[in-house]
Amino acid sequence: xxxxxxxxxxxxxxxxxxxxxxxxxxxxLAGVLANVTLLAGLINVSLTLFNPANLxxxxxxxxxxxxxxxxxxVIYLVALCVTFFSxxxxxxxxxxxxxxxxxxxxxxxxxxxxxxxxxxxFTLYIFVEVLAVTSFALITSDDGAKGLEGAIKYFLxxxxxxxxIIFGIAFLMLTAGTFSFESLKVIIASGLPVGGVVFAVSLIxxxxxxKSGVVPFHTWTPDAYEGAYAPVSAxxxxxVTKVSGVYAVIRISMILRLFEIKAYHTAEVxxxxxMLSIVVGALAALRQNEFKRMLAFSSISQVGYIILAAxxxxxxxxxxxxxxxxxxxxxxxxxxxxxxxxxxxxxxxxMNKLGGMEHSMPWTSWTSIVALLSTAGVxxxxxxxxxxxxxxxxxxGGAKIYAVTALLFSVVTLAYFMVMQRKVFFxxxxxxxxxxxxxxxxxxxxxxxxxxxxxALGAFFPYIYAYLVEAIAARTIL
Amino acid sequence: xTNSFALDWYFITLIFTAGLYCMLVSRNLLRQLIGLEIMSKxxxxxxxxxxxxxxxxxxxxxxxxxMIVIEVVIVAAGLSLLVxxxxxxxxxxxxxxxxxxx
Numbered sequence: 001x002x003x004x005x006x007x008x009x010x011x012x013x014x015x016x017x018x019x020x021x022x023x024x025x026x027x028x029l030a031g032v033l034a035n036v037t038l039l040a041g042l043i044n045v046s047l048t049l050f051n052p053a054n055l056x057x058x059x060x061x062x063x064x065x066x067x068x069x070x071x072x073x074v075i076y077l078v079a080l081c082v083t084f085f086s087x088x089x090x091x092x093x094x095x096x097x098x099x100x101x102x103x104x105x106x107x108x109x110x111x112x113x114x115x116x117x118x119x120x121x122f123t124l125y126i127f128v129e130v131l132a133v134t135s136f137a138l139i140t141s142d143d144g145a146k147g148l149e150g151a152i153k154y155f156l157x158x159x160x161x162x163x164x165i166i167f168g169i170a171f172l173m174l175t176a177g178t179f180s181f182e183s184l185k186v187i188i189a190s191g192l193p194v195g196g197v198v199f200a201v202s203l204i205x206x207x208x209x210x211k212s213g214v215v216p217f218h219t220w221t222p223d224a225y226e227g228a229y230a231p232v233s234a235x236x237x238x239x240v241t242k243v244s245g246v247y248a249v250i251r252i253s254m255i256l257r258l259f260e261i262k263a264y265h266t267a268e269v270x271x272x273x274x275m276l277s278i279v280v281g282a283l284a285a286l287r288q289n290e291f292k293r294m295l296a297f298s299s300i301s302q303v304g305y306i307i308l309a310a311x312x313x314x315x316x317x318x319x320x321x322x323x324x325x326x327x328x329x330x331x332x333x334x335x336x337x338x339x340x341x342x343x344x345x346x347x348x349x350x351m352n353k354l355g356g357m358e359h360s361m362p363w364t365s366w367t368s369i370v371a372l373l374s375t376a377g378v379x380x381x382x383x384x385x386x387x388x389x390x391x392x393x394x395x396x397g398g399a400k401i402y403a404v405t406a407l408l409f410s411v412v413t414l415a416y417f418m419v420m421q422r423k424v425f426f427x428x429x430x431x432x433x434x435x436x437x438x439x440x441x442x443x444x445x446x447x448x449x450x451x452x453x454x455x456a457l458g459a460f461f462p463y464i465y466a467y468l469v470e471a472i473a474a475r476t477i478l
Numbered sequence: 479x480t481n482s483f484a485l486d487w488y489f490i491t492l493i494f495t496a497g498l499y500c501m502l503v504s505r506n507l508l509r510q511l512i513g514l515e516i517m518s519k520x521x522x523x524x525x526x527x528x529x530x531x532x533x534x535x536x537x538x539x540x541x542x543x544x545m546i547v548i549e550v551v552i553v554a555a556g557l558s559l560l561v562x563x564x565x566x567x568x569x570x571x572x573x574x575x576x577x578x579x580x
Contacts, residue, residue, distance in 0.1 A: 122541060129548045133555045140562065148563050149575045152507070155556050159514045162552075166521035166545065173528040173538070 005065070008045065008072050009113040012037055016106035020099055027098045031087035034102040038080040038109065045073045049467075066471025067322065071116040071247065074329045077453075078239040079109045081446035085337055086231040088443045089344060094142070096229065101141050105235070108134040112243045120180035121172065121204060124248060125165050128211070131244045132158050135236060142229040150220075150227025157220040161210035168204035175200055181255060188258045198259055202266045205252050209270075212245020214307055215277040218300050225296035225336075230343050233292055234336030237299050238329045246303055250310050250321050254476060257313035270311030275402055277304030282412040286419065291339045291349040294420055295332070301413065302328050302375065308406060309390040312397050319468045320389035327374065327382045327457065334371035334450045338364050341443060342424070346436040351420065356429030360436045363444050365425040370451045372421065374458070376414035382457035385464075486527040493520035507560050507570045511553070518549055 015037040023030035048054075049069060083105055090096050111134065114127035132154075139151040172179060175196030176187050184201075188194060213221035221241070225233045253270065256263045281301030288294035306328070309321035341364050342357065343349045358365040374383035387410055394403035438444075457464060493516060500513030522542055529538020564570055 122544075126544065126548060129552060133551055136555045136559060140559065143562075145566050146577055148559060148566060149577055152559050152563060152575060155559060156510065156514075159552065159556070160517070163514075163518055163521045166518070167524055169541070170521070170524040170528040173525065173534065174532060177532055177534065 005068055005072060005113070005117045008041055008076075009110045009117065011041065012106040012113070013110040016103045016110070019103045019106070023099050030098045030102040031083065031090075034083045034106055035080065035087060037106065038076055038083060042073070042076040042080055045069065045076060049073055065117070065476070066467065067476045068117045070322070070326065070467070070472070071243070072113055074326050075109060075112045075116070075239055075243065077450075078235065078329050078333050079105060081333055081337065081450060082231050082235040082238070085234070085340070085443055085446050088440055089231055089340060096141050100137070104134045104138050104141075108138070108235075108240060112239065115243050116247060119182060120178075121165075121169055122179045124251075125162070125169065128165075128244050128248070129162060131240060132162075132211075135240055135244075138232045138235070139224060139228040141232060144227070144229075146227035147229055148227070150224040153220045154224040157217065158211055161207040161217075164207035164210070165204050168200050168202075168207065171196065171200035171203060181251070184255055185258060188255075194259060194262055198256075198263045198266065201252060201255060201263075205249065205256075205266065205270070208245050208248040208252065209273065209307075210245075211241070212249060212303055212307070213241060213300055214273045214303065215280045215300065216273070218277070218281070221300055222293050222296040225299070226290060226293045230292075230340035231337070234333050234340060237296065237336050238333035242303075242325060242329060246306050246325060249307060250318065250325065253310040253313055253321075254318060257318075267311050267313055271308055271399065271402060272311075274304045274306070274308030274311055275405060277301060277307060278406060278409045279304075282409050282416065285416045286412070289351050291342065291351055291354075291420070291424065292336070294351070294416065295335050295339060298335075298375065298413065298416065299328075299332055301409070302332070305387065305390055305406060308402060309393060312394055312399060312402075314393055314397050315473050316389060317393035317397065319473055320386055320393055322472060323464065323468060324383075324386035324390060327386050327454070330450050330454050330457070331371040331374045331383060334367055334447050334454070335375075337447050337450075338368050338371075341439045341447075342436075345439055346432045348432055351423040353430060353432045354424045355427045355433055356425070357433045357436065358425040359429060360433060361425075361438045363438060363448070365421075367444075367447045367451045368425065369421065370454060372414075372417035374454045376417055377410045378414075380455070380458050382454050382461075385458060385461050483527065483531050486523070486530075490520045490523050490527065493517075493523065505572050507563070507572050510572060511556055511560065515549075515553060522546065522549075 015033055019030045019033055022033060083102065090098060108131055111127045111130040115124060118124050118127060136151045136155055139154065140147045169179065176184060187197065210217040225237050228236055256267060278301050281297045281304055285294050285297035285301060288297060306321045306324050309317040339349050345361065346354060374381035377384045377387040391403050391406055394406060497513045497516030497520065500516060501510050504510060522545055525541055526538050529535045560570065567574055
């Protein structure tokens, strides 16, 4: 555990405990407390990340663990966007109780910070489970039948995933006698036979693959995202399932690559599952009618890129995976928050009932365009760079068929998003969209801010690349 | 102390299979949860057995106690979901969960 970053874990937890007492009679105070805590954390972490001294020295003097710091930045950013959005989204007639809602969001933020700062598998498991419990409750926060169904399906698939992780921990104890990443590296370097360790790590990896919703295990993902309360689905898709599943997969593949030839088959399976997710997710997204469900399948497809790069396992591919994880958090949060705005002002997110929304909701329409172009990998935006790194790394590593397929399916990504944009925002206004109004300016602030960040990440790519190389590749991967 | 490792894992597999069977044959959500619980008990036994074999019993105990606490929380959350679902739909049949599809 990186103790220097412990405050990012403890302060949200403290506010989460404080909210039920402080906001018992004044429920609106809960949102204010949550926003202030997350904003303070975000400013704090940005000051470390964007410190001029760090920028000048190209991040070589960064004291903290760079990967954890970057992930904490993304966690706080997405959580702040979601809480700020929900403090205006939850109306006075809503069935959502603000106090447990914000308290649970802050608890899950602290659990996620625990996941990204931990240095061993057992602590990782504990924080992942804490995160899972808070997500069950958050998905059902509007007490709807759909949310309940999504939460039960999520529950029935994440519980067996934890079983695999526990069995993996048992085998790790048998074969390596330790759970920490650093001692595993020492054991690998010592040259002893490591077949058992590879098996144990692969079992843990399988558990995290189920939790991240990679294709053969993806059935819970669309249901949970579609059923969840609208801002919560942005939170889930943007960061929660990415940290609880995909982050752990990247972390494990950083260990797997040290096994070199001995973990060849595990890496091969990982790459195959990633490719399968890209293909199945993109093809399924083409034929969806529900906006949020389409975004969920698109999310599966984008996770496929990350898993594919993680399976490749070269330092460049891992950097691509990390950067795509960050980008995925930004653009998917924008798209899901926009779907929540649509639901609020037009009353539906069924794409066949919507149309011509660009006239009544221009801001929502334009921010969706920016986010979808970034997802599809159109040049000036951030998504282009991460996909470029991943595809170059795949080509370099000799996986040429995978590289070409990944390139082709980013065209399919553009296709299904264009279908979405045409159905929802362009064309003739329908009955539902004629009465719709643009949401309040305050609800547009998180979305527009995220869009600016997407553009900035693309424009200042040299700095981002310097950060990735200096702070992550040089310390965590090698 | 005799090494009972093989016997341990024989029973762990047996318990795991019992839980899996319980999950596969039943349409009742509550029985699915019970099956999952049985399976997770076998996983915890696996950790204890691994600790006993490597002489790390104290570490294994610490892990097990933490895992049991976490599992109780998760099962409580799962049961609350089932109760909420029962109040809403008056059914605990797993095939009644069919509102989301496509």
